[in-house]
Amino acid sequence: DTAVSQTPKYLVTQMGNDKSIKCEQNLGHDTMYWYKQDSKKFLKIMFSYNNKELIINETVPNRFSPKSPDKAHLNLHINSLELGDSAVYFCASSHGLILNTEAFFGQGTRLTVV
Amino acid sequence: AQKVTQAQTEISVVEKEDVTLDCVYETRDTTYYLFWYKQPPSGELVFLIRRNSFDEQNEISGRYSWNFQKSTSSFNFTITASQVVDSAVYFCALSERRDNYGQNFVFGPGTRLSVLP
Secondary structure, eight states, X not given: OOSEEEEOSEEEEOTTOOEEEEXXXXXXXXXXXXXXXXXXXXXXXXXXXXXXXXXXXXXXXXXXXXXXXXXXXXXXXXXXXOGGGOEEEEEEEEOTTOTTSOOXXXXXXXXXXX | OOEEEOOOSEEEEETTOOEEEOOEEEOSOSSXXXXXXXXXXXXXXXXXXXXXXXXXXXXXXXXXXXXXXXGGTEEXXXXXXXXXXXXXXXXXXXXXXXXXXXXXXXXXXXXXXXXXX
């Protein structure tokens, strides 16, 4: 009964490939996020969706495309992968309209581009 | 814009010592929410505590305690009698409203705590 689950946990791929990371939450939350954690551990918001609508789209290359088929899922597709895309990607969810709630995070996907 | 600063990049202590992790935030909102997360070596992000801006009462949970001071925009985290299992990266975060709906969490850069046996 995992709250936020993302797959795969590890992803090793070559430059130029296209890959997807999937995320699902069973908490009934209306807001989902993608965060990127670089090698220095900085956590930076990439995207946020509220009820399937894009709310936050921080300065992210358009090779990254999120897709939310319903409010329980937020997938991340990355085209033409580059070495600099190597990082840990975290999916999270929260009750977006209630600020006094924490975000629940998935276990992370470690993406390595070679 | 919201900003969270954790000036201590890395801290090392010997087991059983007390240690305080500092967090300073910036926001123009009068109502806001602060959080601490722990990221152990296994990599997951574990929620520890949240605090409302209008509740300055300090909180204690076992060996953990949090000191929220609105006057200095600080939300510091103290571990008493540290243990090796406390070794982790600790993140302070601020919750903000985006565009009248939706929520964003702004994270500090993290403090890596190493507790040596």
